[in-house]
Amino acid sequence: MNANATKPIGALTPAQRPCDSIIERIENFDWTEVAAQLDASGRALLPGLLNEDSCAAIAQAYHDDARYRSRVVMARHGFGRGEYRYFRYPLPDTVQTLRESLYPRLAPIASRWNRQMGVAVEYPQRLDEFLARCHDAGQTRPTPLLLRYGEGDYNCLHQDLYGEHVFPLQVAILLSQPGRDFDGGEFVLTEQRPRMQSRVDVVPLHQGDAVVFAVHQRPVSGVRGHYRVNLRHGVSRLHAGQRHTLGVIFHDAS
Numbered sequence: 278m279n280a281n282a283t284k285p286i287g288a289l290t291p292a293q294r295p296c297d298s299i300i301e302r303i304e305n306f307d308w309t310e311v312a313a314q315l316d317a318s319g320r321a322l323l324p325g326l327l328n329e330d331s332c333a334a335i336a337q338a339y340h341d342d343a344r345y346r347s348r349v350v351m352a353r354h355g356f357g358r359g360e361y362r363y364f365r366y367p368l369p370d371t372v373q374t375l376r377e378s379l380y381p382r383l384a385p386i387a388s389r390w391n392r393q394m395g396v397a398v399e400y401p402q403r404l405d406e407f408l409a410r411c412h413d414a415g416q417t418r419p420t421p422l423l424l425r426y427g428e429g430d431y432n433c434l435h436q437d438l439y440g441e442h443v444f445p446l447q448v449a450i451l452l453s454q455p456g457r458d459f460d461g462g463e464f465v466l467t468e469q470r471p472r473m474q475s476r477v478d479v480v481p482l483h484q485g486d487a488v489v490f491a492v493h494q495r496p497v498s499g500v501r502g503h504y505r506v507n508l509r510h511g512v513s514r515l516h517a518g519q520r521h522t523l524g525v526i527f528h529d530a531s
């Protein structure tokens with residue numbers, strides 16, 4: 278349990294509020310370096326985005342039904358093994374803060390990627406402006422989600438596309454500690470280049486680390502300008518324990 282939860286909210290100085298420290302941490306990442314990593318490999322790390330207390334608090338709320346709009350048992354749909362729940366609006370404070378504070382940092386990269394890929398979509402500076410676009414097109418259901426895996430569970434390679442409007446980057450935050458809470462269960466990305474076989478990238482994450490990655494496509498610079506490659510992500514089988522992830526997707530679903 279988060280130690281702050283036992284204190285009245287008035288006893289917290291602003292610097293102690295979990296959402297303030299998340300905003301501060303987001304501001305302190307080197308976003309030029311993040312953009313460079315994304316351009317080079319389609320993914321970038323944000324180490325220690327959430328502290329251990331925040332990770333534990335989010336993971337423990339998996340069973341708090343009032344927070345979620347739906348639950349998906351992956352085996353029923355051929356998505357893998359394990360389950361996930363989509364949050365309902367209003368999102369929990371931490372999730373809302375992450376979504377609205379990460380978005381403005383990623384929007385310029387997303388717009389540049391689209392220009393490089395010849396896609397005529399630019400992203401507004403603020404998340405609420407982008408969500409208004411989704412909502413006007415009937416994509417009104419929130420997509421941030423909490424995933425839970427146990428021994429033997431895995432997440433098949435996939436792309437989180439939910440309608441016409443797509444924000445091309447998303448973020449996943451590992452809430453559990455490898456080696457202590459679980460074994461196996463690695464986050465993987467695959468990249469399919471035109472006329473070539475797929476290659477796989479295993480992303481090393483510790484508890485609280487986030488990975489920013491391409492939802493479905495990214496530009497790669499070649500001799501005649503940029504070309505598009507296709508990405509998918511998933512999680513390898515867990516050998517033991519329990520693993521939770523918080524997924525932050527920016528477009529809403531129809």
Ligand SMILES: O=C(O)CCC(=O)C(=O)O
Pocket residue numbers: 424432437448449464510511512521522523524525
């Ligand atoms: O559990 C994971 O690391 C993958 C989560 C995922 O598929 C997502 O956040 O979209």
Ligand SMILES: [Fe+2]
Pocket residue numbers: 435436437510524
């Ligand atoms: Fe996903």
